[in-house]
Amino acid sequence: MxxxxxxxxxxxxxxxxxxxxxxxxxxxxxxxxxxRISNGNPVRPAPGGGGDxxxxxxxxxxxxxxxxxxxxxxxxxGLRRRCEYVKIGAADERSERLPTEWWKTAVAFLYACFNLVFTTVVITVVHERVPDRSVSPPLPDKFFDYVERVPWAFTITEVNGLILVGLWTVQWLLLKHRSIIGRRCFFLIGTLYMYRCVTMYITTLPVPGKHMVCAPKLYNDSSGKIWRILRLISGGGLSLTGSHLMCGDFLYSGHTVMCTLSYLFIKEYSPRWMWWYHWFCWLLSASGVICILIGHEHYSIDVVVGYFVTTRLFWWYHTMANTPALRQAPNNYLSRTWWNPVFNFLERNVRTTVPITFSWPLPLPSSCRQRYRIVEGPRDE
Structure with a gap:
């Protein structure tokens, strides 16, 4: 039953x-x-109900x-929609594509230091080959024909250069991705001064004016040359410090390189809304370069070549750095440069454009870090 x-x-x-x-x-x-009853459960039919x-x-x-x-x-x-909503943010993906790699920055820094020291050595060597002014007078220069020499003009150049370098140093320290930007700066400085060593050594120009005072030649005095190298390094190669008393380092202008390169980095790695800051730095750079010629410390060709080499190298490098697809392109003629293997070494893991983001370089106290986490914490949806 x-x-x-x-x-x-x-x-x-x-x-x-x-x-x-x-x-x-x-x-x-x-x-x-x-x-339904009060507890929300559906009312079930009484047992024993049939099909009728x-x-x-x-x-x-x-x-x-x-x-x-x-x-x-x-x-x-709901879970599916939630899974589609909760994703890794673009900032996290970008941070993964921008590793710090400080050891590469250290390598680029050593490369820049080596070429700066090597430049002082080449200046010391070239100084011994500068022709005497009584034998080889200054070369004719069109700018010198129209503009008389102003003695204090070159001091303005060095002051403007120091201000630009100081501004860029502070700005670089405040950037979040300072390791990547730093090795780019160090590599460009080292390469530009290496080029300068080549141009100075292969062609020695006479002094551009009779006002220039050159230190006596040492010929075979090796110890004296070493002391001159150390003095030039300690004074930063500036006339303000009295360390630059040698002649021959004309083609091309190192002061033009530093004024131009500092301005290019300042503008490239600062927000576009800081136009007033860009214009101020541009005025410092342009006036500094012009004062080199007004002071008759370099030929016009020295300044023109220095500006041309600095800007083109900066633009070529950043064109490849900001266009990752260009690195593997078969018709990319920029990859035929001699420094392309060095570029691939420095930029191999940088897979996107470096954003302009600022951060405090020093560690904050624990109380400040806690407040920063509260402010920067994720929003509750």
Whole structure:
């Protein structure tokens, strides 16, 4: 008897489900919600109900059976939308593509220091080959024909250069990605002064004016030359410090290189809305370069070549650095430069344009760090 009742109940459940499928297929309208009591649970029909229960009760029972399915679908859809919303931010992806790699910056710094020291050695060597003014007078220069020499003009050049270098140093220390930007700066400085060593050594120009005072030649005095090298390094090669008393380092102008390169880095790695800052630095750079010629400390060709080499090398390097797709392009003629392997070494892991973001270079106290985390924490959605 119990077995027959169990079989009859199972048949009844199967028939109810089949009828429910037919009702859903025939009528797209949502079934009415079953009655609920105070705890929110649906009202279940009394046991013992047969197949002759009314359609309203049957649909209420069908709605109670389908309710868990709708709840599961709603939960799964919500989770799916939530999974699509919670993603790794662009800042995190960009930070992964901009590794610090300070050891590469240290290598670039050593490269720049080596070429700066090597420049002083070449200046000392070239000084011994400068022709005497009584034998080789200054070369004719069109700028000198129209502009008389102003003695204090070259001092303005060195003061402007020191201001530009100081501004760029402070700005570089405040940049978030200072390691990447620093090795770019060090590499360009080292390469420009290496070029300068080549041009100074292969062609020695006579002094551009009779006002210049050159130190006596030492010829075979090796110890005296070493002391001159050390003095030139200690004074930064500036006339203000009295360390630059040698002649021959004319082609091309090192002061033009530093004034121009400092301005290019200042403008490249500062926000565009700081136009007043850009114009101020440009005035310092332009006036410094012009005062080199007004002081008759370099030929015009020295300044023109120095400006041309500095700007082109800076633009070539940053064109390749800011265009990752250009590095592997088969028709990229910039990759034929001799320094392309060095560029690939320095920029291999830099896969995007370096953003202009500032950060404090020194570690903050614990209380300040805690407040910074509270302010910079993620927003609650």
């Amino acid at each position: 119990a077995a027959s009742e169990l079989i009859r109940d199972e048949d009844e459940d199967v028939r109810i489900h089949m009828e429910a499928d037919a009702v859903v297929a025939a009528s797209p309208a949502a079934p009415p919600q079953p009655g 229960e009314p359609d309203g009760s049957r649909r209420a029972r069908l709605g109670g059976a389908l309710q868990p399915n709708r709840l599961l679908r709603a939960l799964s859809g």
